[in-house]
Amino acid sequence: MASSPPHYEQQYLDLMRHIWLHGDERIDRTGVGTRSILGATMRFSLADDAVPLLTTKRVYWKVAAREMLWFLTGDTNIRELVRQGVHIWTDWPLDSYRKATGEEIDRDAFEARIVEDQAFAARWGDLGPVYGAQWVNWPRYEEVGDGLYRRAAQGHNQIADLVEAIRTSPGSRRLLFTGWNVAEVSRMALPPCHMTYQFQVANGRLNGLLFQRSCDLGLGFAFNIFGLSMITRMLAQQCDLEAGEIVWQGGDVHLYLNHAELVEEQIGRIPSGSPKLRINRRPSSIFDYRIEDFEVADYAPQRHIAAPVAV
Template sequence: MTRHPEFQYLDLMTRLLENGDRRIDRTGVGTLATFGAMMRFDLSDGTFPVYTTKRVYWKTAVKEMLWFLTGQTNIRSLLRENVRIWSDWPLARYRKETGIEITQQEFEAQVVADEEFAEAWGDLGPVYGKQWRRWIDQSGREHDQIATIIETLRNNPSSRRMIFHAWNVGELDQMALHPCHMVYQFYVSGLDSGQPRLSLMVTQRSSDHMLGNPFNICQQAALLAMIAQQVDIPVGELVWSGGDVHLYLNHVDQAKEQLTRVPRPFPKLTLARKPASIDGYRIEDFVVTGYDPYPPIEAPVAV
């Protein structure tokens, strides 16, 4: 019997708990960390790798991916979609620079209601979407890395250069958070047999194993599904490679609770329609069936 692929995630969690290198990190919370990890998920049968040993809010994760694809960097449009996962960084900046102890709910409401306030305080700097869709080179020319990937897949699918990334050294100091999932590389197998499959490998320099990784895996699978549909190549594998993989010290009890649970079958993903371009996808296009997770496990975000 094939071992459930979610055990890759759980085994890595066990490795962190038992042998993690105790470190003081940027946030001051502290972590148990390891360096270098890999997981592989076969998505060729429509599998959607949403972890089951705790509820993962996959719609929120996919909405974030759709936001990246718009090229936007302001949290206002995210908040309008009820996605709050990026609010902590601009809120912390607002409190620090103004000295006003506004609540997160009040801050988010003002970002949504007041366009000028949103422009002043809701922007994250040139984060993922800016680099993916609007990378500016030294001559001032704009590069749409996603469009280039799609064009290359259509015209030269055996290329070894189907890569996009967000680690723009010249703009790192302007970003609210440096890119974690940095490099995306595409690969088409089976070209010689006439049965191609499109796979994606993501290299992630830093991975919050409890909170970040579950979101990243399912949203990266969603991206693969969208691009595969756009270029008419069936989906193959999602390969995830982690650099500094860590468990925050205030997530240890939650991790131990999750490890008591046995994975259930992954759900399936179908796309309800094929938009004219990668820019046309909406959350309603993602039809997920058979998701039967354990209850959620709450854990604090380290900022």
């Protein structure tokens, strides 16, 4: 009798084990230290509503979904995320505030001020021109005469252009968007890690690929792969296609040295189950989805494993 194919998550666990055992140990930007390799690829099917949520630990997928919807608004201030109970971007502005003021404020107090005080949020909650700013408002310049240019009020909306291109030029090799704006990287709280997304239409299906220049495999990957699944399925729905396959490519793929407990616990677990991601409504545009439109079914993960975030 033929053996069943390996669970989709096994490739992730195998990569985690390989990096932990054989990765190059190095000091990184955060000072925490990592074990790292350059170059990794994983492939996952989205057929029949499949979604590659990790099952060897609980992934809070609604946090990732809210973040993706926030990116699509073009917002770069954490205030709206914090209002929704999403804390994944707070550490960077909090760290900047502590360094600038010397005040040892805790995260809860800082977030409370962000929500309650609009002026405080404007001063301390903005992340610079990160993902959403580049995705939907990439700077565009217009000539004003005598060889002089000024920044236009409205930039390029890469997402809107992508939807139109998938609909009208499905054979194009330019179905992509990126957040890596060289001219503005230095102004970002964190330069784009999941930096370039590319898509392909094949046999009525939309396939998606993400190139991630830097991947925290222990914490960040679970959100990144869900985000790729989500945006691929949204684009497919908007363009009257089925979701096909997603491909994840990592550049510097690493595990933090202070994640030993997470890594050793997780690679000892056995993945199981076949969760589904469904979109219960088709809005008029890709910018009109709400969190209530998304549903995950048949997801029964093992318990959450906590680990610190390196800032």
